[in-house]
Amino acid sequence: MENNNSNNNKPKLYHGRRPVTRREFLASGAIPMMSYMIPSALMTTFAKAGIAQAQELCKIGEASKFPPIVNINANGGWWVAGNNIFLTEGRELLPSYGRNGLGSAANLVSQIVKTGHFKNQPPFYSGSGFLAGVQSGLVNGAASAALAKTNFVSMPLQSQNDSDTNKLAPFYLLQKAGLSGKILPNLGRTDNGIGVSNASAFGMSPAPLIVNNVDNIVNALGVGDRLAQLNQVQKTNMFKASQNLSFAQSRKLASLTGGSLLDRLLGQANADNTKLVENPAGLDLDPIMNAAFSAVWGLNANTTKNSEDYINASLIYNAINGNCGAVGIEVGGCDYHGSTLAATIIKDTEIGTLTGKILQSFAAMGSPGFIMINTDGSVGAPPSDIPGTDPTADRGDSSGIYMMYYDPTDVVQAPDSQVGHMKSDPEAEAADDKFLVGGNSEIATAAVFANFLAASGKMNLWSAIPETSRTFDSLQLEKILKFHGKAG
Structure with missing residues (x-):
């Protein structure tokens, strides 16, 4: 009997489990796709805000025991x-x-x-x-x-x-x-x-x-932690919102940094998500x-x-x-x-x-x-x-x-x-x-x-x-x- 499930013939983006590490996301093509979706001005802003840095996106841990x-x-x-x-x-x-x-x-x-x-x-x-x-x-x-x-x-x-x-x-x-x-x-x-x-x-x-x-x-700190609080639907809506921005909107958002940018994108995606962009607890x-x-x-x-x-x-x-x-x-x-x-x-x-x-x-x-x-x-x-x-x-x-x-x-x-x-x-x-x-x-x-x-x-x-x-x-x-x- 012919198998009508065409999904079985599609190449898998990952093997055995969903991608978790940055390396796995790169291999799956997810990161390049998002870079393509987001206007260049926004990608520049993300980079300047430190969002693209691995240090920013990792879970907050204990600071190195050095004096300032x-x-x-x-x-x-x-x-x-x-x-x-x-x-x-x-x-x-x-x-x-x-x-x-x-x-x-x-x-x-x-x-x-x-x-x-x-x-x-x-x-x-x-x-x-x-x-x-x-x-x-x-x-x-x-x-x-x-x-x-x-x-x-x-x-x-x-x-x-x-x-x-x-x-x-x-x-x-x-x-x-x-x-x-x-x-x-x-x-x-x-x-x-x-x-x-x-x-x-x-x-x-x-x-x-x-x-x-x-x-x-204030705007740069906590962006990674905020992103971690979003579920998959919210993240998808956020990136869809950025994809649908006009050139003028992109230029306006490019002047923002870190948390302000994320706040605005989430507002574009779903006005009910404002509680998710409040400052993470414990960051003084x-x-x-x-x-x-x-x-x-x-x-x-x-x-x-x-x-x-x-x-x-x-x-x-x-x-x-x-x-x-x-x-x-x-x-x-x-x-x-x-x-x-x-x-x-x-x-x-x-x-x-x-x-x-x-x-x-x-x-x-x-x-x-x-x-x-x-x-x-x-x-x-x-x-x-x-x-x-x-x-x-x-x-x-x-x-x-x-x-x-x-x-x-x-x-x-x-x-x-x-x-x-x-x-x-x-x-x-x-x-x-x-x-x-x-x-x-x-x-x-x-x-x-x-x-x-x-x-x-x-x-x-x-x-x-x-x-x-x-x-x-x-x-x-x-x-x-x-x-x-x-x-x-």
Whole structure:
């Protein structure tokens, strides 16, 4: 008897079970078909929103047990050697810091401040705008309490002036170590595939989500979890709705991100599905919901969501909560040589104030946290014996990196507040580029990464990463590791 069931003669899209993995969906042709169905503008939006990333679509799991890390890039070469005072190999003052705007050692010595700020008492110039900023705060006592449990370590470094080619972005190494968010990738402010205006050290990490408004985070987070809540009929209706959109509708939807896009598509598919696109339970996204954290940044119901404080607070809040990976923040306007010292101090105070708010945020949330501040070059001044002269030119040979680690348990120690040193030549007033990290930005970034692992109690990961394990041997690690006290 002839079998009239023509379905038996059709090729099967899967064998034995329905496709589950991405590989199986690709083999079945389902994913390419959906890509064809959805207008290109929408596919671009899905990709930008992070929906296409496997990290986004996977079930929310426990975040990697790393403290949050924030990379601040002071774009343009800020007065990094005029705030913290870089020392010699023997941890003594240079005879003169005149080319760096701090005058002779004889005149500078009375203007060095070592107490009343960071736990390990690094030397700062008393006129430092950065120090003034980091000691300020909107909550009474918050700054001093945070600094009392924060160790500071600097690293003299020669870097290229006014260049985004310095390999100072640490995100690839952090990814290799396993740092990731529960549902979001890294967060950044600069849309260049990295998140800050630096080249990536050792390799490229996945592009961050660029945040210019807290709604970028709210709209992007939880999309995968929302999709998982839809049944097959609802998913089919959603894709049919996208297929039937006009060109004008497609263009309008292309301006949306993540959750907003999904909300609109579901509204097109079935107005009764609105309850399915509410924010997934357990995702704490908006800092305004935490009173103690909001107080640090001065946020209230009237604060605009695209203000600098609200944006940066949102980045830090989601990093602390584990929603995202690492955070990159760009501070522009640091190529200020040729202006007055007063203008220099204003910008340095801005960098210090931002740093202080981040440290106070860690304290408010009871979370450890690491900050890396880097820059492209630095500024210099005409030789003078008087501390505090106007910067007049770029001076990349006295650039550097700042590292800070807040430890709520107060276990981590950093008795030596400097990696590397200045040249022994009294006329140079420059970072020693013959030392391990003094002349190579990428190697210096590896040193920052090593100190982050040490502060986090995860030095066991160092040897498992080929790029870093061959950068320093065990004896060299002893010279660059400054944060101690955590096992691992």
